[in-house]
Amino acid sequence: KQEVTQIPAALSVPEGENLVLNCSFTDSAIYNLQWFRQDPGKGLTSLLLIQSSQREQTSGRLNASLDKSSGRSTLYIAASQPGDSATYLCAVNAGGTSYGKLTFGQGTILTVHP
Amino acid sequence: DGGITQSPKYLFRKEGQNVTLSCEQNLNHDAMYWYRQDPGQGLRLIYYSQIVNDFQKGDIAEGYSVSREKKESFPLTVTSAQKNPTAFYLCASSSPPGHSNEKLFFGSGTQLSVL
Numbered sequence: 001k002q003e004v005t006q007i008p009a010a011l012s013v014p015e016g017e018n019l020v021l022n023c024s025f026t027d028s029a030i031y032n033l034q035w036f037r038q039d040p041g042k043g044l045t046s047l048l049l050i051q052s053s054q055r056e057q058t059s060g061r062l063n064a065s066l067d068k069s070s071g072r073s074t075l076y077i078a079a080s081q082p083g084d085s086a087t088y089l090c091a092v093n094a095g096g097t098s099y100g101k102l103t104f105g106q107g108t109i110l111t112v113h114p
Numbered sequence: 115d116g117g118i119t120q121s122p123k124y125l126f127r128k129e130g131q132n133v134t135l136s137c138e139q140n141l142n143h144d145a146m147y148w149y150r151q152d153p154g155q156g157l158r159l160i161y162y163s164q165i166v167n168d169f170q171k172g173d174i175a176e177g178y179s180v181s182r183e184k185k186e187s188f189p190l191t192v193t194s195a196q197k198n199p200t201a202f203y204l205c206a207s208s209s210p211p212g213h214s215n216e217k218l219f220f221g222s223g224t225q226l227s228v229l
Contacts, residue, residue: 004156034217043120043204043220044157089156091218101172102218104149104156 002027004092006105013080013112021075021108023090028068031095035064035075038087038107047088048075052095080112117141120205120221126229127192127199135190135224137205144209146188147218150174151202160203163188192226200228 003026013019023033032051036044048057048064050073056065063076073090087109091102118139127133139146145164149157159172163182177196182188188207192199205221 036220041202041223041225043118043222044206044218046217046219049217091157101159101162102157104158106154106156 002030002092002094002103004090004103004105006088006090006108008108009106010109011111013110015080015082015112015114017080017112019077019080019110021077021088021090021110023073023075023105025071025073025092025103027092027094028071029094030068030092032093033064033066033073034091034093034102035062035073036089036091038089040087044089077110080110082112082114084112085110118205118207118219118221120203120224122224123222125224125226127226128229130194132191132193133226135192135203135205135226137188137190137221138186139188139205139207139219139221140186141207141219142185143207143219144185145207146182147206147208148172148178148180148188148190149204149206151204151223157204160190199226201226 005024007022034049035047038044050057050066061078066073087107089107091104121136147162148160151157158174160178161180163169179191203224206218208218
């Protein structure tokens with residue numbers, strides 16, 4: 001059974017700092033991996049999706065990498081801002097007949113203070 | 115605007131009562147999903163549907179039921195058999211594998227509480 005772990009559980013940084021969020025998964029047979037952002041009491045917003053054949057994806061100040069063989073993904077946030085404060089979740093998609101059955105990590109709560 | 119609409123935003127259930135959460139999407143997505151989120155935990159899949167008139171159980175389907183009579187709609191019923199229904203419920207949809215945009219899109223959620 002796939003298990004997804006995110007480290008750290010919470011992170012507090014000063015504005016402007018570069019930071020890395022980690023995600024690890026136990027079964028490397030994945031179809032893709034997504035990083036999401038969730039604001040309190042809200043739904044999830046997809047940030048980046050990495051296909052299993054890709055090594056990284058970039059969007060603005062965000063960069064996500066994937067090392068499928070080692071079961072790891074990282075989300076890099078450059079020049080963090082207070083507006084980046086949210087919970088960040090990673091999720092892996094097994095694909096095939098299980099497509100869409102995402103397995104989520106517990107999330108990293110990020111606080112960026114001015 | 116294209117998106118996923120969940121209603122209501124807050125819902126209260128009395129003991130022994132069935133309640134239905136609504137999820138509607140106008141993204142023309144084939145697949146739809148229901149997830150449950152408990153405080154401090156990741157999301158867990160309740161039910162999913164990859165096509166109209168078909169749906170499959172997820173990891174925690176007991177005490178829940180769904181229907182998929184229309185492509186746009188995927189309502190979730192929380193039955194009286196679900197003994198711990200208090201949670202944040204999220205509906206999502208996606209395009210099929212191989213589509214140019216395979217991301218999952220989520221609604222804004224329904225917070226269900228027990229009276």
